[in-house]
Amino acid sequence: MNIVVCVKYVPDTQAERTFNASDNTTDRVNVDGLLSELDEYAVEEALKIVEAGEGVVTVVTVGPAQASDALKKALQMGADKAVHVIDDAIHGSDALATSLVLAKAIEKVGMPDLVLTGMSSTDGIMGVVPTMLAERLGLPAVTFASDLTVGADSVTARRDGDAASQTIEAALPALVSVTDQINEPRYPSFKGIMAAKKKPVETWGLADLGLSADEVGLDAAWTKVTAFEARPPRQQGTIVKDEGDGGGKLASFLAERKFI
Amino acid sequence: MADPTTQTPLELFGTEALIDAEDRAIRDSVRAMLATQVRPHLAEWFDSGQVPARELSLELGRLGLLGMHLEGYGCAGTSATAYGLACLELEAADSGIRSLVSVQGSLAMFAIHRWGSEEHKRQWLPRMATGEAIGCFGLTEPDFGSNPAGMRTYAARVGSRDGADWVLSGTKMWITNGSIADVAVVWAATDDGIRGFLVPTDTPGFSAPAIKGKLSLRASVTSELVLDEVRLPASAMLPLARGLSGPLSCLNEARFGIIFGALGAARDCLEVTLDYVAHRQIFDKPLSAYQLTQAKLADMTLELGKGMLLALHLGRLKDAGTLRPEQVSLGKLNNVRESLAIARECRTLLGANGITVDYPVLRHANNLESVLTYEGTSEVHQLVIGQALTGQPAFR
Numbered sequence: 016m017n018i019v020v021c022v023k024y025v026p027d028t029q030a031e032r033t034f035n036a037s038d039n040t041t042d043r044v045n046v047d048g049l050l051s052e053l054d055e056y057a058v059e060e061a062l063k064i065v066e067a068g069e070g071v072v073t074v075v076t077v078g079p080a081q082a083s084d085a086l087k088k089a090l091q092m093g094a095d096k097a098v099h100v101i102d103d104a105i106h107g108s109d110a111l112a113t114s115l116v117l118a119k120a121i122e123k124v125g126m127p128d129l130v131l132t133g134m135s136s137t138d139g140i141m142g143v144v145p146t147m148l149a150e151r152l153g154l155p156a157v158t159f160a161s162d163l164t165v166g167a168d169s170v171t172a173r174r175d176g177d178a179a180s181q182t183i184e185a186a187l188p189a190l191v192s193v194t195d196q197i198n199e200p201r202y203p204s205f206k207g208i209m210a211a212k213k214k215p216v217e218t219w220g221l222a223d224l225g226l227s228a229d230e231v232g233l234d235a236a237w238t239k240v241t242a243f244e245a246r247p248p249r250q251q252g253t254i255v256k257d258e259g260d261g262g263g264k265l266a267s268f269l270a271e272r273k274f275i
Numbered sequence: 276m277a278d279p280t281t282q283t284p285l286e287l288f289g290t291e292a293l294i295d296a297e298d299r300a301i302r303d304s305v306r307a308m309l310a311t312q313v314r315p316h317l318a319e320w321f322d323s324g325q326v327p328a329r330e331l332s333l334e335l336g337r338l339g340l341l342g343m344h345l346e347g348y349g350c351a352g353t354s355a356t357a358y359g360l361a362c363l364e365l366e367a368a369d370s371g372i373r374s375l376v377s378v379q380g381s382l383a384m385f386a387i388h389r390w391g392s393e394e395h396k397r398q399w400l401p402r403m404a405t406g407e408a409i410g411c412f413g414l415t416e417p418d419f420g421s422n423p424a425g426m427r428t429y430a431a432r433v434g435s436r437d438g439a440d441w442v443l444s445g446t447k448m449w450i451t452n453g454s455i456a457d458v459a460v461v462w463a464a465t466d467d468g469i470r471g472f473l474v475p476t477d478t479p480g481f482s483a484p485a486i487k488g489k490l491s492l493r494a495s496v497t498s499e500l501v502l503d504e505v506r507l508p509a510s511a512m513l514p515l516a517r518g519l520s521g522p523l524s525c526l527n528e529a530r531f532g533i534i535f536g537a538l539g540a541a542r543d544c545l546e547v548t549l550d551y552v553a554h555r556q557i558f559d560k561p562l563s564a565y566q567l568t569q570a571k572l573a574d575m576t577l578e579l580g581k582g583m584l585l586a587l588h589l590g591r592l593k594d595a596g597t598l599r600p601e602q603v604s605l606g607k608l609n610n611v612r613e614s615l616a617i618a619r620e621c622r623t624l625l626g627a628n629g630i631t632v633d634y635p636v637l638r639h640a641n642n643l644e645s646v647l648t649y650e651g652t653s654e655v656h657q658l659v660i661g662q663a664l665t666g667q668p669a670f671r
Binding site: 084087088091202203204205206208209212 | 301304308338340343353357
């Protein structure tokens, strides 16, 4: 089974994340970045599927030069090969354009049996690219899978909601986005880290995908960030001094905020 | 609440930039594994003096830690610097865990890899790399530590023909992994000088009682090896090692890992202490706001950073194949001595809290007391350096 996993290089959630002052886009260059944690679940799921049978796992990313770090991590975990779509014109692309570039890249890789993605990025947190991508590729979209079983020509996924868990079946080829409940991503073994050095990474530009600069990027985006401001520092918490009435004060504090 | 602009000691030194991406990835994997598989249990293991070493070995092997810097036979073949950085993370958890890995990889597996026959390597190394088989290394004896040449363990040839069996008798002491090992690399005097033997631990006459009552390295198995007329085939001898240079080459490997490892213990102490002093209030302000505290923190940071720079430098020399044994002595002497001093100083900042297993500082300090004298005591390393400087051997 051939699987393509779409991954994203995102600013480390532990780092001081910021935006570019010139165009309000996410700063991906001056902030430490890594493979989006939510995408690690998709990589892990792909590896488990292939390890239980056979096949090739290809990871695809769209991003600046630093995004090769995300691919490298996926290769270290065990993916077989990687594709990095990099083009200055892509800077500032919205979800629609990202899904367009990913779709073209996946078509160029060769239509796989299964496309896996994370449930969302940890920076944009929109979670819409998987469905857009499925639409562009003409694939059934199974989103937010917390369990996945792959058969010969179909997949069965469990989708946990607040009220019920749905079991969904889709014919292959299909696109499945996975949640952080689906597995426990491995950390790369030393052999995986050593082997990753020798794995193929293709680098494609827009022209390689038959796309032109005016189809992507900030100017083509349907949505734009018009302004941003840093979150104000957290206010110091209220300290209740117990003068024999501490319990009452705590209770009224909680009641005022409708916690009790 | 610590100011978000504060830096960790090693961030202050900027040593991260000196580590290449692959070595960092290896280091990060070790850190991630330890965070879930080891750290949550350490206080209990140390307190009880019981460590599930066999299960732990499988976990360490799965990641690729065992014999990681050896080539082939199921080993990952990483750089020496990566091995050092892995030791640093392991010892930031506990010296006992690092000792398990050091003894398996640098002493037992290295001895087989460097001095063993092709058959030895095929028989043992792949299973030792996965952690299914555990090795130990017997050089030190109850009465012979810094002077191993005086060893009493003796291997006698049964008859004089080629291919005749050996019979080993003697006692080895302070042997990490001894009681849980599947194979012991035992160094013994013969009529032909000191030779190494691979002793399967189920061989009749071999026993390895655990040493009890340790106040240091409690999360580690330490044993005595008793060889009571252990009969071995001729093929049990490591064919390529002749004389003390065999075991000493292995010790040199393990010492290299300690150069980095000890710093891990120191880093852990310092990180815990920085957090503690930020939150501990004394006379209505944090302990971190006092000048005497800051003087201690600054001095400890200097020694940690200097030790890290030395370790990384020696790592590069080892990767280039030019590291000399006396340079290993520089690193082992300095970094263990300074790490022990840091652990003790951190204890002073934690006050009484520092003496329990709730904080790692006295556990690290107690562990480092062993690290200070094993794999060559500080004094022996001083003498190695002294000889390099003066040309005068002053060991005896």
